Amino acid sequence: MWGMHSGCAAYPGRMGVITVSAICFERADGTVLTVRKRGTDRWMLPGGKPEGGESAAECAVREVHEELGVEIAISALEPMGEFETVAANEAGFALRASVFRTRVEIAPRVQAEIEAARWIDPAVGIDDEAEAPLNRELVFPLLLGERSRS
Structure with a gap:
């Protein structure tokens, strides 16, 4: 499922947009x-902002390596x-996120700007x-919808 999902009906064109890539480790x-x-006090998917010339997947892979070791x-990621x-x-600010998912087993190490990590249902x-908001409004409902259909 590769489509546009929106958690806010419409945000004003004047609002700044932050573009990120993230990985949903399941x-x-x-x-x-x-x-x-x-x-910060908000929990989010691991990831971050792309650097020049990086694809969304390359950004996600680099950020997860920097933040969690x-x-x-890239082949282990699914859009x-x-x-x-x-x-x-x-x-x-508005957030535009390219989210990938994987079921690859990992042992994250909190490092760089990350203070804490947790596994949550x-x-x-x-x-x-x-x-x-990305998790509560969009990613988690999508996962729970899949769960209810399986």
Whole structure:
């Protein structure tokens, strides 16, 4: 499923847009890895902003390596979608996120600007105000919808 999903009906054209790439790491038990950056209070999918010339997948792989010490092959990623919502930690900004998913088993090490990591069930995270809007409004409902159909 590679399409545009929007968590905010329409955001004003004047609002700044932050573009990111992220990876939804899913464990066999259905939990998803979320991380919290130092100095913030919102949990988000691991990832970050692209550097010049990087594809969305290359950005996601680089960011996860920098933040969690996890090396993952682009071939292990499956596009989950292009999502738009409000940014979690930058007030007044919209977020445009290319989200990939993988079930590759990882042992994340918190490093760089990441202060904490946790595995959370989307059924719990969807109601957790500390989870970023991207997760609560778009990614977790998508995962829970898949879960209910299987």
